[in-house]
Amino acid sequence: MIQKIDKRHLAPLFRARLTEAMAARGVSQAELARRTGTDRSTVSALLKPGTRLPNAQLAADCARALGISADWLLGLSGRPEPIADLLAASLSLTEAPRALIDERIFTWHQEAAGYKIRHVPATLPDMLKTRAVVEWEYEPQLGRTAEQAIGAFEDRLKWMRGSGSDYEIALPMHELTAFATATGYYEGLPAETRLTQLDHLQRLCDQLYPSLRLCLFDARKLFSAPITVFGPLLAVIYLGRHYLAFRDSARVETISQHFDLLVREAEVGARDMVAHLQGLMDRVR
16 A cells, blocks of 8 residues: 655655755845746745645646756655765766776776686686787787886786675677687687696686686676676676666666576686686697
């Protein structure tokens, strides 16, 4: 049953919040009347005890004039910010440059230091790549600045590995298979480079478990876009040229649950990764 709210109970709250908003923004009765296109006596009446709630249009005009939420003014919300401002604060679209050192990503890692990081990468996880793979992947666009860029990249990775964060990574099974067989994205990658990278992954999975957990999911059963969840603070979806970043707890939790499903349904769990990588290394040999 829907509970009806007596407007008489909301009127005192409306007056208090209208008074609060006007004082916070330094807006006088005369100024509010001007901004809302009404007369001063109407505004004065809104602030007098015993006055009923105004009509929806006047309430909306007051809220717009003061840059606040009409729902908050009417006692229907606990946040004074307009919905558009709340969305802007909780959702952002930022550029994702094709570069080794993405300062935005690094800043997000710094914010989440000590929290668990959940990650579905677009290719092999950058923080687990060998130098040779990084050079093969990025040198065509870095050109003569490759050495300097890779050096700075390695410094970032060193910080991330010592940040106190646990990393849980879910990778599509076909991605690692394509890497091992030099097909698709990895076509032309030398066998020795692939073998060294797989050996590097094997050692990291063995030595860093459980602070590093890598699993493989079957994309034919469960699909995932590239995502990163920075503890409870932030969830980011990688779109290619942009990052879609969510900071509101409900969406962060939803994306976290999606990641957890990938882990639960993984074809190769974290405990089995060392053996799986050994099998891929045997294929390369």
